[in-house]
Amino acid sequence: MIKFRNVGKRYPNGTVALKNVTLDIDQGEFVAIIGLSGAGKSTLIRLVNKMIEPTSGELVVNDTRVDEKLNGFPLRRFRRHIGMVFQSFNLVPRTTVLKNVLGAKIADKGFLASILGYYSKKDQLDALEALHKVGILDKAFIRADQLSGGQMQRVALARTLAQDPSIILADEPVASLDPVTADMIMTDFRRINEEYKITIIANMHHVDVALKFVRRVVGIRDGEIVFDGPSEAVTEDILKRIYNRELTEDDIMFKKVEVV
Amino acid sequence: MRKLIALLQEIFSPYVSKAARTYKAKDFEVTAPYPITAFIALALVTIFVLAVEASNIDLVQFFGNLNNMWRILSRLLQPNFRFLPRMTGPMIETIQLSVGGTLIGSVLAVPVAIFSASNIVKASAIYGSVRFAMSLIRTIPVLVYAAMLMFIVGMGAMAGLVALSIFTFTIVAKMFYEVIETVDMAPYEAIESTGADKVQAFRVAVLPQILGSYLSIVLYSFEINVRSAAIIGFVGAGGIGLLLSDRISWRQYEDVGMILLVLFAVIILIETLSRYLRRRLA
Amino acid sequence: MNYHPEVLHSYEHRPKTLILKLSITLGVILLFFWSIPSFDGPLISESGLDIVTRMFQGLINPTWDKIFSLKTFHVPYLMYETVMVAFLGTLIGTVVATPLSFLGSRNITNSVIAFLVTVLVVLIRTMPFFVIGLIYIRVVGPGVFAGVLTIGFTSTGMITKLYTESVEDMDKGILEALDSTGATAVQKLRVGIVPQLFANFVSHSLYRFDINVRNAIILGLISAGRLGFELQAAIGNFRYRDAGAYLWGIILVVMIIEFASASLRKRLIYG
Ligand SMILES: Nc1ncnc2c1ncn2[C@@H]1O[C@H](COP(=O)(O)OP(=O)(O)OP(=O)(O)O)[C@@H](O)[C@H]1O
Ligand SMILES: [Mg+2]
Numbered sequence: 001m002i003k004f005r006n007v008g009k010r011y012p013n014g015t016v017a018l019k020n021v022t023l024d025i026d027q028g029e030f031v032a033i034i035g036l037s038g039a040g041k042s043t044l045i046r047l048v049n050k051m052i053e054p055t056s057g058e059l060v061v062n063d064t065r066v067d068e069k070l071n072g073f074p075l076r077r078f079r080r081h082i083g084m085v086f087q088s089f090n091l092v093p094r095t096t097v098l099k100n101v102l103g104a105k106i107a108d109k110g111f112l113a114s115i116l117g118y119y120s121k122k123d124q125l126d127a128l129e130a131l132h133k134v135g136i137l138d139k140a141f142i143r144a145d146q147l148s149g150g151q152m153q154r155v156a157l158a159r160t161l162a163q164d165p166s167i168i169l170a171d172e173p174v175a176s177l178d179p180v181t182a183d184m185i186m187t188d189f190r191r192i193n194e195e196y197k198i199t200i201i202a203n204m205h206h207v208d209v210a211l212k213f214v215r216r217v218v219g220i221r222d223g224e225i226v227f228d229g230p231s232e233a234v235t236e237d238i239l240k241r242i243y244n245r246e247l248t249e250d251d252i253m254f255k256k257v258e259v260v
Numbered sequence: 261m262r263k264l265i266a267l268l269q270e271i272f273s274p275y276v277s278k279a280a281r282t283y284k285a286k287d288f289e290v291t292a293p294y295p296i297t298a299f300i301a302l303a304l305v306t307i308f309v310l311a312v313e314a315s316n317i318d319l320v321q322f323f324g325n326l327n328n329m330w331r332i333l334s335r336l337l338q339p340n341f342r343f344l345p346r347m348t349g350p351m352i353e354t355i356q357l358s359v360g361g362t363l364i365g366s367v368l369a370v371p372v373a374i375f376s377a378s379n380i381v382k383a384s385a386i387y388g389s390v391r392f393a394m395s396l397i398r399t400i401p402v403l404v405y406a407a408m409l410m411f412i413v414g415m416g417a418m419a420g421l422v423a424l425s426i427f428t429f430t431i432v433a434k435m436f437y438e439v440i441e442t443v444d445m446a447p448y449e450a451i452e453s454t455g456a457d458k459v460q461a462f463r464v465a466v467l468p469q470i471l472g473s474y475l476s477i478v479l480y481s482f483e484i485n486v487r488s489a490a491i492i493g494f495v496g497a498g499g500i501g502l503l504l505s506d507r508i509s510w511r512q513y514e515d516v517g518m519i520l521l522v523l524f525a526v527i528i529l530i531e532t533l534s535r536y537l538r539r540r541l542a
Numbered sequence: 543m544n545y546h547p548e549v550l551h552s553y554e555h556r557p558k559t560l561i562l563k564l565s566i567t568l569g570v571i572l573l574f575f576w577s578i579p580s581f582d583g584p585l586i587s588e589s590g591l592d593i594v595t596r597m598f599q600g601l602i603n604p605t606w607d608k609i610f611s612l613k614t615f616h617v618p619y620l621m622y623e624t625v626m627v628a629f630l631g632t633l634i635g636t637v638v639a640t641p642l643s644f645l646g647s648r649n650i651t652n653s654v655i656a657f658l659v660t661v662l663v664v665l666i667r668t669m670p671f672f673v674i675g676l677i678y679i680r681v682v683g684p685g686v687f688a689g690v691l692t693i694g695f696t697s698t699g700m701i702t703k704l705y706t707e708s709v710e711d712m713d714k715g716i717l718e719a720l721d722s723t724g725a726t727a728v729q730k731l732r733v734g735i736v737p738q739l740f741a742n743f744v745s746h747s748l749y750r751f752d753i754n755v756r757n758a759i760i761l762g763l764i765s766a767g768r769l770g771f772e773l774q775a776a777i778g779n780f781r782y783r784d785a786g787a788y789l790w791g792i793i794l795v796v797m798i799i800e801f802a803s804a805s806l807r808k809r810l811i812y813g
Contacts, residue, residue, distance in 0.1 A: 049453060079455035090450035095468035098556075103447075103464040107455040114460045124556070128549045137548055141557055156450075163454050308633070311626035315686045322691075325681045332677055353579070360577035363570070399796035400789070403760040404770060408597070411777050412590040417579035487670075494672040495763050495774075498579065501672065505764075508676045516673065524668045 007057035083160030150181035335513035365428025417498030600786030631693025643705030666699030
């Protein structure tokens with residue numbers, strides 16, 4: 001359960017990225033956040049695991065208050081079960097796929113095991129199982145920088161799954177993929193959401209991708225929520241309100257927008 | 261006299277006034293760039309004259325004693341193979357010193373390199389002062405360290421080991437932090453987001469990116485260390501240099517030739533091996 | 543938890559690197575113990591520790607008179623002399639290396655000559671620096687002149703190597719174009735070769751100049767230079783404040799020249 005109450009974020013340089021955001025997300029929901037570039041989507045998502053600190057309001061994630069007092073070990077413990085997936089995949093190059101997935105387990109290790117990079121048999125089996133869940137077990141022992149974009153994002157997804165997360169935050173997870181691959185990755189997301197009841201919040205640049213795969217859509221404009229509802233309820237008018245203009249080709253990934 | 265002044269004016273006016281460098285035609289004008297080459301040439305000639313004066317050049321003595329040099333060289337070219345057994349010990353010690361200095365220095369360099377990298381340590385006061393201190397230590401040549409250590413730890417291999425360790429420490433720290441700064445920090449952030457602390461995130465996300473370069477830097481400094489270790493004995497700090505300087509002062513140039521021959525082979529062998537490994541690591 | 547059979551299968555067939563890693567670790571540890579010279583007693587004696595303390599005190603409070611006086615053989619003069627020795631040595635190296643590098647370039651001469659030049663370069667580069675120094679001392683006696691000759695000789699190797707690389711990288715298209723217009727050899731040199739190579743050559747020589755300043759200092763340790771010699775003598779005679787002054791001289795001259803050489807080279811390469 002994620003609860004935003006009048007949350008605001010002002011960056012040190014004075015930019016107000018979010019104002020007065022109030023939002024409730026239940027366990028197991030799949031939410032897409034759409035909006036123009038600079039609207040504050042990344043800011044919103046990064047508040048959830050405190051990669052960014054809120055400057056006003058109240059944010060509670062799984063009964064933990066996310067504020068300036070959450071630091072050090074409690075913060076790290078809090079983050080363990082929140083996964084994160086990025087637009088540029090953020091895999092570690094020059095090392096194997098399996099080592100990348102095992103990276104999600106390092107937070108549980110003591111100092112010596114961390115330094116030596118020692119992982120138990122269970123860790124390794126869990127990591128391989130995570131790779132199996134996203135269908136690229138056969139790439140486990142290959143160097144991560146030799147994969148295609150879609151494969152890399154699957155490894156990133158497996159890394160998150162190896163965390164055994166209750167929430168996955170995805171910042172434009174398919175924006176740098178081609179439409180066919182994007183479709184497959186989004187299908188993976190939806191399956192993971194349904195099978196394991198993991199909450200997924202995904203920033204989406206492309207409206208049509210969001211509408212096709214996600215049940216609930218949140219639209220932000222200039223740091224404020226201007227729409228929150230099921231994807232079936234999204235109309236041309238609402239899109240115009242979120243985007244403040246007609247949709248352009250840039251906002252669409254597949255050939256045609258599937259709106260009612 | 262007046263002619264001379266006019267000539268001087270002609271020569272120097274482009275240096276003084278912009279107008280003198282400007283060529284005006286009816287509908288356009290060009291200004292030539294400042295004639296800086298003349299200054300550079302003048303400066304070089306001046307430095308040359310000063311340098312010749314400062315370095316007590318004595319060509320008469322040089323050419324007078326040149327046959328001396330040929331004699332030495334021709335004796336160097338007739339190496340005394342019977343000297344071989346006496347030099348194996350010092351030769352091995354030379355390699356030991358370079359290995360030991362490389363290992364100690366490059367391990368100590370790791371934390372310093374991390375504290376010099378601006379993408380890991382965000383506070384510019386910290387990495388700035390670490391870098392500055394390191395650049396001070398780095399200015400002093402390894403042989404000067406060896407010569408000073410003579411007085412501190414005494415004659416022998418230990419002084420050489422410490423000197424080579426210091427040298428390796430400074431050069432590896434510098435080259436390694438430059439590598440660390442080119443690292444892609446996005447994976448580091450990704451691992452931090454899983455709840456890992458900074459050390460863990462560094463181990464998982466940064467180390468694999470830099471390990472190969474680190475080993476390559478270590479091998480490179482090993483190559484340099486072998487050469488330094490060969491001459492470090494001249495100031496008394498162990499290795500083959502001690503024997504070399506001894507043989508030179510006894511004017512046993514055939515022995516010197518033998519040492520040089522073996523040294524040559526060893527250096528080439530080590531360099532070839534090290535370069536092969538470095539190519540594999542790249 | 544139950545794992546999928548394929549997962550168990552790939553776990554069984556994972557590449558096993560533990561033994562390799564362990565043996566590399568063990569190898570490095572053994573290499574380390576092999577390489578450490580044996581010593582009895584503490585690494586550093588009480589008197590050694592005392593010298594270290596005094597040297598640091600000397601560094602913090604050096605003989606200021608020697609640093610701020612322009613008298614001959616005081617620190618600024620020694621720095622100046624060091625730079626001058628390095629300058630002349632680099633000049634000798636440059637003058638000798640220029641023709642050698644053309645002879646050593648595979649795209650200019652035939653491969654036999656080029657090979658001989660390469661061998662010569664390798665020989666010069668592996669000759670220990672101090673051996674050359676002591677031979678020159680035999681020829682012209684101790685002093686900075688021997689230092690100039692040593693630096694000139696040893697620079698030749700590296701400068702030739704660097705120049706050769708530049709010559710081999712040279713764009714020959716221009717030369718062919720000039721050939722077709724019937725240009726003479728001198729014209730080809732002036733229009734086709736010099737402009738291409740000049741900046742590179744200067745930059746290589748500046749690089750070596752930086753190294754040569756350090757070498758001019760350490761040549762003092764075998765009486766073929768003065769800064770290193772004075773430092774050694776000061777420590778030997780327990781004049782630690784003087785030693786501090788000379789050390790600051792070394793630090794300053796190396797830093798200044800390193801900075802100057804690097805920024806000039808940057809200017810040369812990026813315009
Ligand atoms: N670290 C920062 N410091 C200052 N301002 C920032 C910072 N990060 C983001 N901003 C600003 O905050 C606003 C919201 O940025 P955010 O990255 O959340 O937008 P976004 O919706 O994710 O956009 P995009 O689609 O381009 O990723 C923008 O105006 C941005 O310039
Ligand atoms: Mg964004």
